[in-house]
Amino acid sequence: xxxxxxxxxxxxxxxxxxxxxxxxxxxxxxxxxxxxxxxxxxxxxxxxxxxxxxxxxxxxxxxxxxxxxxxxxxxxxxxxxxxxxxxxxxxxxxxxxxxxxxxxxxxxxxxxxxxxxxxxxxxxxxxxxxxxxxxxxxxxxxxxxxxxxxxxxxxxxxxxxxxxxxxxxxxxxxxxxxxxxxxxxxxxxxxxxxxxxxxxxxxxxxxxxxxxxxxxxxxxxxxxxxxxxxxxxxxxxxxxxxxxxxxxxxxxxxxxxxxxxxxxxxxxxxxxxxxxxxxxxxxxxxxxxxxxxxxxxxxxxxxxxxxxxxxxxxxxxxxxxxxxxxxxxxxxxxxxxxxxxxxxxxxxxxxxxxxxxxxxxxxxxxxxxxxxxxxxxxxxxxxxxxxxxxxxxxxxxxxxxxxxxxxxxxxxxxxxxxxxxxxxxxxxxxxxxxxxxxxxxxxxxxxxxxxxxxxxxxxxxxxxxxxxxxxxxxxxxxxxxxxxxxxxxxxxxxxxxxxxxxxxxxxxxxxxxxxxxxxxxxxxxxxxxxxxxxxxxxx
Amino acid sequence: xxxxxxxxxxxxxxxxxxxxxxxxxxxxxxxxxxxxxxxxxxxxxxxxxxxxxxxxxxxxxxxxxxxxxxxxxxxxxxxxxxxxxxxxxxxxxxxxxxxxxxxxxxxxxxxxxxxxxxxxxxxxxxxxxxxxxxxxxxxxxxxxxxxxxxxxxxxxxxxxxxxxxxxxxxxxxxxxxxxxxxxxxxxxxxxxxxxxxxxxxxxxxxxxxxxxxxxxxxxxxxxxxxxxxxxxxxxxxxxxxxxxxxxxxxxxxxxxxxxxxxxxxxxxxxxxxxxxxxxxxxxxxxxxxxxxxxxxxxxxxxxxxxxxxxxxxxxxxxxxxxxxxxxxxxxxxxxxxxxxxxxxxxxxxxxxxxxxxxxxxxxxxxxxxxxxxxxxxxxxxxxxxxxxxxxxxxxxxxxxxxxxxxxxxxxxxxxxxxxxxxxxxxxxxxxxxxxxxxxxxxxxxxxxxxx
Numbered sequence: 001x002x003x004x005x006x007x008x009x010x011x012x013x014x015x016x017x018x019x020x021x022x023x024x025x026x027x028x029x030x031x032x033x034x035x036x037x038x039x040x041x042x043x044x045x046x047x048x049x050x051x052x053x054x055x056x057x058x059x060x061x062x063x064x065x066x067x068x069x070x071x072x073x074x075x076x077x078x079x080x081x082x083x084x085x086x087x088x089x090x091x092x093x094x095x096x097x098x099x100x101x102x103x104x105x106x107x108x109x110x111x112x113x114x115x116x117x118x119x120x121x122x123x124x125x126x127x128x129x130x131x132x133x134x135x136x137x138x139x140x141x142x143x144x145x146x147x148x149x150x151x152x153x154x155x156x157x158x159x160x161x162x163x164x165x166x167x168x169x170x171x172x173x174x175x176x177x178x179x180x181x182x183x184x185x186x187x188x189x190x191x192x193x194x195x196x197x198x199x200x201x202x203x204x205x206x207x208x209x210x211x212x213x214x215x216x217x218x219x220x221x222x223x224x225x226x227x228x229x230x231x232x233x234x235x236x237x238x239x240x241x242x243x244x245x246x247x248x249x250x251x252x253x254x255x256x257x258x259x260x261x262x263x264x265x266x267x268x269x270x271x272x273x274x275x276x277x278x279x280x281x282x283x284x285x286x287x288x289x290x291x292x293x294x295x296x297x298x299x300x301x302x303x304x305x306x307x308x309x310x311x312x313x314x315x316x317x318x319x320x321x322x323x324x325x326x327x328x329x330x331x332x333x334x335x336x337x338x339x340x341x342x343x344x345x346x347x348x349x350x351x352x353x354x355x356x357x358x359x360x361x362x363x364x365x366x367x368x369x370x371x372x373x374x375x376x377x378x379x380x381x382x383x384x385x386x387x388x389x390x391x392x393x394x395x396x397x398x399x400x401x402x403x404x405x406x407x408x409x410x411x412x413x414x415x416x417x418x419x420x421x422x423x424x425x426x427x428x429x430x431x432x433x434x435x436x437x438x439x440x441x442x443x444x445x446x447x448x449x450x451x452x453x454x455x456x457x458x459x460x461x462x463x464x465x466x467x468x469x470x471x472x473x474x475x476x477x478x479x480x481x482x483x484x485x486x487x488x489x490x491x492x493x494x495x496x497x498x499x500x501x502x503x504x505x506x507x508x509x510x511x512x513x514x515x516x517x518x519x520x521x522x523x524x525x526x527x528x529x530x531x532x533x534x535x536x537x538x539x
Numbered sequence: 540x541x542x543x544x545x546x547x548x549x550x551x552x553x554x555x556x557x558x559x560x561x562x563x564x565x566x567x568x569x570x571x572x573x574x575x576x577x578x579x580x581x582x583x584x585x586x587x588x589x590x591x592x593x594x595x596x597x598x599x600x601x602x603x604x605x606x607x608x609x610x611x612x613x614x615x616x617x618x619x620x621x622x623x624x625x626x627x628x629x630x631x632x633x634x635x636x637x638x639x640x641x642x643x644x645x646x647x648x649x650x651x652x653x654x655x656x657x658x659x660x661x662x663x664x665x666x667x668x669x670x671x672x673x674x675x676x677x678x679x680x681x682x683x684x685x686x687x688x689x690x691x692x693x694x695x696x697x698x699x700x701x702x703x704x705x706x707x708x709x710x711x712x713x714x715x716x717x718x719x720x721x722x723x724x725x726x727x728x729x730x731x732x733x734x735x736x737x738x739x740x741x742x743x744x745x746x747x748x749x750x751x752x753x754x755x756x757x758x759x760x761x762x763x764x765x766x767x768x769x770x771x772x773x774x775x776x777x778x779x780x781x782x783x784x785x786x787x788x789x790x791x792x793x794x795x796x797x798x799x800x801x802x803x804x805x806x807x808x809x810x811x812x813x814x815x816x817x818x819x820x821x822x823x824x825x826x827x828x829x830x831x832x833x834x835x836x837x838x839x840x841x842x843x844x845x846x847x848x849x850x851x852x853x854x855x856x857x858x859x860x861x862x863x864x865x866x867x868x869x870x871x872x873x874x875x876x877x878x879x880x881x882x883x884x885x886x887x888x889x890x891x892x893x894x895x896x897x898x899x900x901x902x903x904x905x906x907x908x909x910x911x912x913x914x915x916x917x918x919x920x921x922x923x924x925x926x927x928x929x930x931x932x933x934x935x936x937x938x939x940x941x942x943x944x945x946x947x948x949x950x951x952x953x954x955x956x957x958x959x960x961x962x963x964x965x966x967x968x969x970x971x972x973x974x975x976x977x978x979x980x981x982x983x984x985x986x987x988x989x990x
Contacts (some may be wrong), residue, residue: 114817155721214690240649
């Protein structure tokens with residue numbers, strides 16, 4: 001795979017694909033949510049509509065009761081015609097009044113007698129009743145409604161001002177509430193049956209609709225358009241402007257307004273409607289997408305940076321390793337040639353040369369060992385043999401390994417004196433020990449000593465490696481445990497190495513259930529190595 | 540003008556509750572015949588005028604508090620100068636109210652909004668700001684606007700049933716297209732409102748509004764009606780109207796007429812009075828100071844013998860005196876005298892009754908002309924106006940009546956315009972509004988005629 005293809009694939013796999021998946025999932029979720037929301041909205045609308053109808057019905061029932069009382073009073077009065085005239089004059093919801101005989105014949109207003117246009121048309125409108133062609137008794141006479149104490153009664157007929165005097169304690173008369181259709185207009189005739197006939201009124205529908213109009217506006221609270229339509233679908237009143245003329249739901253108004261239907265429409269500016277919900281969802285989704293793209297971008301950038309750094313580190317590693325291998329090899333070759341040619345005769349010098357050869361071969365062996373270890377660890381091929389043993393057993397080996405280097409130097413290592421029984425891989429532990437001591441010798445030689453202390457803590461051993469060298473600055477500390485890191489990576493560095501020692505040590509420590517880290521100290525550098533305590537050996 | 544002593548017989552006869560020592564009545568009731576002497580020996584139709592004349596209130600008199608609701612059309616068509624002038628007019632009206640008055644303001648387009656709920660104006664600055672911020676919107680929910688306005692006025696109906704003048708001022712420039720919208724329905728709503736003591740004054744602006752609806756609503760609720768062609772005239776109209784409202788001296792005025800024996804009331808001219816057999820009843824919501832309102836009634840009079848006297852009717856009037864806060868009653872009886880002498884009959888013609896009778900006939904002719912024209916009978920419509928103009932002219936000449944002469948000229952010019960231009964929206968509105976104003980006997984007839 002070339003250099004360009006990999007980031008593209010990564011971009012696709014890390015950002016675009018998850019974003020698309022997220023988008024798809026979001027869209028499905030939104031669709032479900034929207035359906036659920038719409039279902040809820042429909043249910044809420046139905047509840048609202050039913051409640052509104054109930055309020056209207058209560059008002060109509062209150063009106064019916066008022067007329068029952070008025071008409072009963074009039075029917076029982078001495079001068080029913082005078083009382084009827086007064087009712088017509090004063091009651092805003094009364095258009096016409098009448099009194100008729102048992103056979104239906106109008107007694108008041110008197111047909112044929114001088115009268116105004118409105119009265120003549122009234123008699124004509126209900127001629128079928130007054131002439132006896134239609135029966136006055138309709139089958140479904142209205143039951144007395146169960147009036148609720150707290151109805152909208154007051155708001156509906158407020159200002160009529162007649163209700164107070166219109167209550168009769170006597171037994172209620174049967175009231176007929178009759179819808180009438182005439183010249184394409186709806187009307188309502190209300191009458192009670194008295195001994196000799198009927199007394200009643202015709203409702204003023206325009207005034208009724210006017211009051212219903214205000215009532216509907218109050219009920220809808222400026223939130224939902226409620227409309228009342230007649231039998232032809234013509235709007236009688238509507239509480240506010242709907243978004244369109246298609247009603248969502250409608251209900252019959254029932255017995256008291258049998259020709260009317262109550263409808264609920266979509267509001268013009270839905271405050272919490274589906275579209276609002278969609279906008280919110282889209283915004284949220286957009287933000288998620290933006291965030292994923294940003295996160296993807298940042299992640300990709302970080303990955304690129306890391307790749308570059310690793311590439312650089314590998315290049316450095318190769319050149320370092322070549323150099324590290326070359327130096328001991330050159331020394332080996334030079335010293336071997338000198339000895340072979342017999343040019344060195346002084347036995348002391350010969351001995352020194354041979355020691356150097358030994359040192360350099362040790363160094364070479366360590367280098368090879370580290371590189372191999374690293375590749376094994378990277379490939380996950382290193383198998384650890386975990387067992388209980390005393391770490392002190394390894395001290396001698398370390399000392400031995402470092403003898404050549406320590407010889408002639410003032411540097412001393414102080415190992416713990418008491419046994420340190422651990423549960424680990426013997427070789428790996430030895431390697432860590434060696435790496436840490438070797439580092440101290442290499443980098444903290446001027447401190448002249450390395451103190452190793454062992455402390456038991458919660459089933460673990462904590463080994464502190466305290467040197468008294470230059471210590472590490474913050475920059476050096478940052479990448480200390482990374483592969484190919486060297487505290488001084490410049491070409492002029494004084495100390496050799498592959499930059500793998502600490503990296504390998506930490507990985508080994510962790511694989512054995514412990515850790516390796518820096519710990520704060522006032523002087524030099526201090527490493528803290530934790531490793532599990534032996535399960536069987538007791539100190 | 541010649542008069543005959545018999546005329547004295549039909550003079551005002553006070554039956555009311557006034558004793559000698561009391562102040563003169565606020566509203567005087569007078570009944571007159573078109574001819575004080577009727578031809579003897581024949582069944583005939585006589586025209587009677589029952590006049591209510593309200594005194595001007597004394598300068599220092601405390602006026603009645605008013606409950607005013609302005610209902611403003613803010614539909615799309617009102618944009619521009621119309622709404623600007625309407626705002627100005629509303630502000631002007633507001634400035635004329637006092638602390639005892641109640642004010643509310645409704646605006647309507649597709650929706651009805653209660654901008655200022657009914658209440659005494661405590662925060663005038665805020666009310667002004669609200670009016671300044673009225674902007675135009677969509678359709679014309681006129682029915683809803685009127686309904687909501689009535690609902691605001693009702694808030695103060697029970698608290699001050701007699702002592703307050705309740706008035707709605709409806710301004711519209713368009714056809715109602717949300718809710719009930721026929722002239723008949725709005726007229727009936729008006730009739731229902733007046734039972735509660737609410738009069739609606741309608742102001743039509745421009746040439747697109749429904750003048751039938753607006754005049755019906757005003758007429759049947761006993762309010763005034765105006766036709767405004769130029770929006771800058773709005774402020775003047777509002778002022779005129781507020782002037783009327785502030786000048787209400789009597790409310791809940793009721794005229795009850797009883798005709799004895801064989802005298803039968805036939806019909807009322809120009810007004811919607813209730814006739815039941817021998818009884819006629821008319822209710823007026825209010826009388827303005829200095830205003831004269833009357834009821835013209837056609838009576839069927841049985842043949843009378845020469846020199847005999849026949850009582851034609853007893854008229855009673857009841858009203859609530861706003862200046863003295865009490866109900867007052869007045870009454871009068873009208874007698875007719877019969878004579879075979881034609882000269883005597885002619886000499887005893889009452890020019891004032893004739894004047895009003897012909898003016899009302901003129902109003903009826905205008906409505907009739909509109910009806911005929913719209914039935915496609917243009918020529919008949921023109922003829923009705925021409926004939927009526929001529930009739931008025933002759934009557935004006937015969938009885939020496941200047942007002943009638945002017946009106947005859949107006950009707951002749953209307954007939955000419957009908958011939959030349961047809962029934963344009965402007966012509967129709969003028970005819971309809973004038974007819975309504977005449978029937979209403981509107982005190983403020985302010986007309987801004989560009990012709």
